[in-house]
Amino acid sequence: MSKTLPAPAAYVPYHDIGDEPHIVVDGKDKDSTLLTLSHWPWNRTPESLRRDTSTHIALAYLEDEAAHLEAGIVSNSHYDEDGLLSMFALTNPELAWQHRDLLIRTSYASDFWRCEDEDAAKLSFVLAAWTDPETSPLPADIYERPLRQKIIAEYSQMLEALPGILEDPYKDESFWIDEFMFWQDSIELIKSGQVTLEEDEALDLVVVRVPGDVPLRHVRRYLENWQLPVHPFAVTARSNRSRIVWLHGNSFSFQYRYESWVQVVSFRPLPRVDLAPLAEELTKVDSAEWVFDGVHEVIGGLYVKEQTGAHGQSTLSPDDCLQRLRDFLCTAPVAWDPYGDPPEDTSTGKGDE
Numbered sequence: 485m486s487k488t489l490p491a492p493a494a495y496v497p498y499h500d501i502g503d504e505p506h507i508v509v510d511g512k513d514k515d516s517t518l519l520t521l522s523h524w525p526w527n528r529t530p531e532s533l534r535r536d537t538s539t540h541i542a543l544a545y546l547e548d549e550a551a552h553l554e555a556g557i558v559s560n561s562h563y564d565e566d567g568l569l570s571m572f573a574l575t576n577p578e579l580a581w582q583h584r585d586l587l588i589r590t591s592y593a594s595d596f597w598r599c600e601d602e603d604a605a606k607l608s609f610v611l612a613a614w615t616d617p618e619t620s621p622l623p624a625d626i627y628e629r630p631l632r633q634k635i636i637a638e639y640s641q642m643l644e645a646l647p648g649i650l651e652d653p654y655k656d657e658s659f660w661i662d663e664f665m666f667w668q669d670s671i672e673l674i675k676s677g678q679v680t681l682e683e684d685e686a687l688d689l690v691v692v693r694v695p696g697d698v699p700l701r702h703v704r705r706y707l708e709n710w711q712l713p714v715h716p717f718a719v720t721a722r723s724n725r726s727r728i729v730w731l732h733g734n735s736f737s738f739q740y741r742y743e744s745w746v747q748v749v750s751f752r753p754l755p756r757v758d759l760a761p762l763a764e765e766l767t768k769v770d771s772a773e774w775v776f777d778g779v780h781e782v783i784g785g786l787y788v789k790e791q792t793g794a795h796g797q798s799t800l801s802p803d804d805c806l807q808r809l810r811d812f813l814c815t816a817p818v819a820w821d822p823y824g825d826p827p828e829d830t831s832t833g834k835g836d837e
Contacts, residue, residue, distance in 0.1 A: 488549050489577040493558040495643055497636045506557035509570040510538035518555050521545055521570060523746040525822035536748045538566050539591030542573035543584045563638040564707060565594035565611045571639060572646055583650055596743055597705070597716035605667060605717060607653045609660035612704035614642065614649075619659065621645075663715070666701045670718035673698065679714055681723055687813050688754040690725040691806065696733020706742075706782060726753030727813075729806060736798065736805040737787040745782050747822050755824075757816035759786045762809065772798045779820035 493507060498514075505518045513520045513528055520528045521541045533544045533551060545551050558574040560567045569587045573580040580587060586603060593599035593608035613619045615638055617627040622645075626637040654660065673679040679698070682691040692714060700711040713732045726744040730737045744753040759776040763786060766774040770788075777784040786809070788798050798805070 487547075487581060488552075489546055489581060490552040490574075491554075491556075492577060493556055493574045495571060495575055495639055496557045496559050497632075497639075498559045498561040499632065501557060501559055504557055505555055506559055507553070507555045507574060509542055509558060509560050509574060510564075510567040511560040511562060519545075519551075519553055521574075523748065525746060525820075526826040527747065534747070534749050536743075536750050537570075537588070537591040537595050539569040539573065540588050542570035543580065543588055546573055546577050546581055546584075560639070561635075563615070563635045563642075565608065566591045568611065568639070568642050568646070569594075572643060575643055576647065579647055579650065586650075593717070594705075596741070597720045599717045600721050602664075603653075606660045606664060607649075609663045609704070610649065610653055610656075611642075612707075613659040614645070615707060616704055616709070663703060666703070667715040667717045670715040671721075673714065674718055674722065681719065683723055683725055684810070685725075687727065687810060688725050689727040689729065689810075689813070690719070690723040691729045691731060692719055694730070694732045696735075698732070700732075724751060729809065731802045731806070734798075734802060735788075736800075736802040737785060738809060739783050739785040740779075742782050745820070745822060752823075755818040756784070756820035757813060758819035759784075759809075759812070759816075761816075762786065762812045765812075766798075766800065766805065766808065770798050770800050774798075 496504070496506065501514065501516065503516045505516055507519045507521060508514065508517050509521045511522055511524060521533065522529055522538050523536065523541060529541060530551065533541050533548065535541045535544055558571060560571060569591050573587070586607065589599070589601050589604035590607045590611070593604045594611065599605045599608065614621065617624070622641050626634055626641070629637065670679070674681070678695060680693045682693070683689070694713040698713045700713055703710040703712050703715065713730070719728065726741045728739050728741060738759070740756055741753070744756050756779045758779050763774040763776040773789040774786065775789045776786045
């Protein structure tokens with residue numbers, strides 16, 4: 485069936501727009517923004533277009549002919565995979581429409597670690613590898629530039645490269661094979677019972693227990709490199725809880741999933757609470773220093789601060805830390821609600837440049 489799509493828009497860097505009417509994808513709108521297509525906190529996306537990821541929202545916009553605007557400019561203030569794919573939907577709507585199902589599934593994998601589809605998983609790994617300075621085919625000097633210039637270069641280069649990538653996303657196995665195998669191995673660890681998941685529905689919490697002899701492995705997410713004992717895809721396929729505790733041997737760490745930072749429509753995570761007081765409490769009773777990244781960080785974590793390049797060692801047992809966390813979550817006030825009224829300071833932890 486033929487589809488009437490909007491005319492392609494041109495990417496213009498966020499701080500170069502001025503008063504030109506434009507569309508913003510996956511980010512914060514401006515006074516001159518005609519249309520917002522974003523799942524960000526406190527956004528102005530039309531109700532009829534709201535979906536979980538910004539890419540899904542942008543593809544919904546392409547599908548809804550009544551929503552189309554004559555806007556020749558599209559922009560975003562930060563770069564990530566969901567931002568790229570939603571931007572691509574506006575700059576190359578015909579090709580994006582041809583690949584719409586894959587792009588939507590890939591955005592869930594990249595942004596939310598929610599993926600059970602091998603093709604989407606591989607494409608998410610490929611896109612992450614393309615913007616990792618250690619593996620990227622892009623010019624190396626991009627990663628030496630100031631953040632704002634780096635974002636502009638990443639969008640310009642990746643919007644140009646994406647049509648070629650989509651012709652055969654998986655041809656260069658080196659971009660995706662290591663993380664793909666990590667994912668598959670993690671699935672087997674859970675199936676065998678070596679790794680267990682314990683859910684607490686009332687606290688929107690899942691506890692992932694991993695034997696200490698399971699090694700840490702490499703994961704790329706949010707333009708950073710992570711070391712985890714279990715691939716997040718294997719966890720989120722079995723639990724929709726937005727708060728994750730990792731118990732790896734004798735170590736304890738906590739993280740908020742990204743879904744509680746943005747506005748999602750498929751389910752409603754519990755609002756975030758500020759864990760900084762708990763970090764202070766743990767530091768007082770421990771020989772290690774605990775830190776909390778902050779509720780404004782996209783996947784803010786609570787963990788023992790690294791010491792001289794290595795993870796610090798807590799003297800508290802993981803189950804003691806877990807009980808203290810549970811008690812704190814039961815009584816702490818809401819500190820971040822992306823659906824409510826915005827706080828006075830709406831600065832974010834997402835490279836909002």
